[in-house]
Each structure stands twice: as structure tokens, then as C-alpha cells.
Amino acid sequence: MSRIPKRLLWLCLLGPLLACASAPVPKPEASEESPPDFFGAKEPKPRLMMLGTFHFKDAGLDEYKPQHRLEVLSPERQREVEALVEALAKFQPTRIAVEVNVPHQDKLDxxxxxYVAGRAELTANEVDQVGFRLAKKLGHPKVYAIDSAPHQVLDQLYYAVDEKQVAALDPKWQARFNQLYTHDDELKTRQSLIDHLRYVNSPERIRQGHGxxxxxxxxxxxxxxxxxxDLRTAWYNRNLxxxxxxxxxxxxxEERxxxxxxxxxxxxxxxxxxTSPEYELVDVRDYLRAP
Incomplete structure (x- = not known):
């Protein structure tokens, strides 16, 4: 009986294995089916960009009272404000909305x-420093008030709560949030305005703040x-x-x-x-870069 050459023997043994290895592997079926695009994801939509800020001139209305002032009217900070306005202008907004109550639109106008006519100087408030400056630069006829007071009954109940009772609740977590607020308060004095607003508008900082x-x-x-x-629903009511x-x-x-x-x-x-199907949300951090 003639002997089979070793090379041929190996080919005989490995051939089926190589064929299996080279055969296409069927893809596993998707565990979840993505819904069809019922909402026109590629259709033109109004674009919305949100710039979250700290209050340049704090009115003392929030629970945390800032300990560090930002001298936004100083020459150095004014240059930073101008850089911020230049950066935001690249978004080319068609309308600028600010945190002013809607009933005060006439006063805002x-x-x-x-300011546009040169009859008034800008205050330190971010509405003036950013909103007014940018609107004038882009030739807008007005800026828009969009804030709303919360439901009056809920707002009154909120201030009727016994603060001593509140102080006894969650002292550990309240202390940790105060650490965060104190950190941010001091950080704004060490960072440029654009850098600090990039931090303020980061997803992680936004998520933490909501806690x-x-x-x-x-x-x-x-x-x-x-x-x-029920009292916290006043905050949600205001934002809605x-x-x-x-x-x-x-x-x-075409609105931006x-x-x-x-x-x-x-x-x-x-x-x-x-989550709205009607609008495209733009990440402001894409524009928060020094020119």
C-alpha cells in the first residue's frame, strides 16, 4: 500500500476546517427593532441652542449665595465678553431669548x-452683556423675554415650608451640593468666561445639578x-x-x-x-471656543 504524502494528508485533514472558517457567519438577529422614522429626522427643523450661565450680577434669589464676585465690567472681563459674543455669533441666531418674564417684554424692548441708540450703558447682567451685545451685533430689532413665574399657589406653599424642618433633611447631601456650588463659585474667578461656560454647559455638570x-x-x-x-412641580411648571x-x-x-x-x-x-420631534437641539459647546 502506497503512503500518502504528509502535505496531502494535512490538506485532507484541514480542508473541511478551513472551509468552515472561511464560510460567512450568520449575523445574530437584532434583539430590538428600531422604529421607522415616522417623525422626519432629516426634514428641515428650527434649531435651538441653549447657553446656560451663572448670574453675572447675582440678585441673591437662589438658595446658594455666591461668595465670589466676577467683575464683568473690568477691562479684562469685557474682552472675554466680547470673545464670547463673537463665538456665539457664529451660530447666526435669528432670535435671541433671555431670562426675563414675558410680562416685562415692553420694558425689555x-x-x-x-442701548442700541446709545442712550444707556450696559449693566453687568448677562441679559445686557451677552443678549443685548449679540442682538445689536447681528442687527436684531429686539430680544425676547421667555421666562414665566411658576404656578402662584405652589410658589406660595414653597416659601411657607418650615426651613428648620428642611435643614434637618439630607444634611450629608446638602453639604455635598454646597461643596459643588462653592467650587463653581470660586472656579469662575480663575477661568476665562468661555472656559467656565464650557464647564457649566457640560453634560456631567448639568446632570449633577439636577440632583x-x-x-x-x-x-x-x-x-x-x-x-x-408637589412643591417641586412649581420648578418643572416654570420650565415647561x-x-x-x-x-x-x-x-x-429657518429659525435659529x-x-x-x-x-x-x-x-x-x-x-x-x-425629545421633541419638532426641533433640532444644538450643543452650545461646539461654539464656545475662543476666536
């Missing part, structure tokens, strides 16, 4: 017109066990009203709206905007 609404006041039970929960006001500015696909607002509003407003 008068203040803006006085403050599920502690302390949120846990005040009241008679039915949900007083604190703000979004409704924004919708009124975005009636056409810039909202300038306190960063604490971003978690709710961004969530509503991202």
Missing part, C-alpha cells in the same frame, strides 16, 4: 432700544406625604412654560433661536427639546 431637586425640600412630607414633591414660550419663536424651519438662561434650567429644558 425699551432698555434694548436705549439637588430630589433632596431636602423634595422630602418634606406634609399631611399627605407628598408636600415637597419657558419651553412653550420658546415654541412661539420657532414657527418656521439662542436661549440665554441660568444653567439650573438646562436639565429640564434640554430633555424636552431633545
Amino acid at each position: 425699551a432698555q434694548y432700544q436705549d 439637588a431637586y430630589s433632596i431636602a425640600h423634595f422630602k418634606v412630607d406634609g399631611e399627605d406625604g407628598y408636600l415637597g414633591v 412654560r419657558i419651553f412653550r414660550n420658546l415654541q412661539r419663536l420657532m414657527s418656521a424651519p 433661536v439662542l436661549l440665554i438662561i441660568g444653567a439650573g434650567h438646562l436639565p429640564i429644558l434640554q430633555f424636552v427639546a431633545e
